Amino acid sequence: MPRGTDHRPRYEQVAAELREQILTGDLAPGAQLPSTAQLMARFDAANATIQRALKSLKDEGFLNSRVGKGVYVRNQPPLVIDTGAYLPPDGSFSYELIDVETLSPPADVAAALGLADGEEAVRRRRILLHDGQPLELSASYYPADIAANTALSKPGKIKGGAPKVLAGLGLPQRAFVDRVSARPPTREEVEMLDLPVRTPVIRQLRVVLSDDDRPVEASVLVKGAHLYELQFRRLVSDPEANDV
Structure with missing residues (x-):
């Protein structure tokens, strides 16, 4: 009704x-x-x-x-991205590093990482390209006490990626939690992603957990909603537990 x-x-x-x-x-x-x-x-x-x-x-x-x-x-259907992967297994996708800074993160990121007031994080910002066209802005945050004096805090791409650095620090990635929302884009997002007028964005906040559920990374991934579909996969051990 x-x-x-x-x-x-x-x-x-x-x-x-x-x-x-x-x-x-x-x-x-x-x-x-x-x-x-x-x-x-x-x-x-x-x-x-x-x-x-x-x-x-x-x-x-x-x-x-x-x-x-x-x-x-259009000949191409929406890009279906498995939320379990950062980068599709396709050579037509690539990342460009925008900058690396140590700063006070947004409130939701600070809360996700368990940072106290005033604690800083290292932020690595990137743009995802598909055949040279911008698709996604991402900003990954790492607690400063973890990332300081590691490749995470230095400009330049990381051979093997952040997971390799974290594993070398004794903080292997064990799980992640995603929160997904949709909203109008900011001016920067419109310009960086070359978004059409009135196109909303998908905002994905991903928190990576290590042993004992310790948060070691929080990433904000912003995509144009006109290009993407997100795919979530879940194993159901007891189907009857979902009855309503």
Whole structure:
């Protein structure tokens, strides 16, 4: 039963319906969209409304026009990222290091790492690229008392990555906890990720735990929601325990 009213402009409502069909696969990659006249009839909308909705989806990368042929769904489906992996096993993905600093982390990161007021952390910021295009901003934080005088606190890429450094310190990664939210992007995120207008981002806060559930790393991963789907995997040992 409806509990509210959709006050968005009509073109945004139309774009939302088409976007949902693309994301669910009802409009498959490479499929041609119905004609403008058919869309006008389906959504009971004016031509200008349909054209604005299509432009919005083109700007987001969901659609592309072929001169003299029509409008088609992008050939590539959303990138499905397993939350258990930092980097997809695909050579077309790469990282660029932005900076390395020692600073006071955001409040949620400080709490996740168990830092007291005033305690600092080493932050390593990176950008994830796919075929040279920006996809994700990430900032990984390490308690300063762990990272000081290690490769974690120095500029430059780390051979073997942070897990190798932590393991060498006697802090092997044993588990992680993810918290995922969605929100409008900051100005920096819009510019760094080259986001289309009104595109939200997925914010993933990952806390890595070592032995005795000691937090040794907290990463904030920000992705454009128009490009990604996150995949969570869970083993259920007792299915009946989930009955409601």
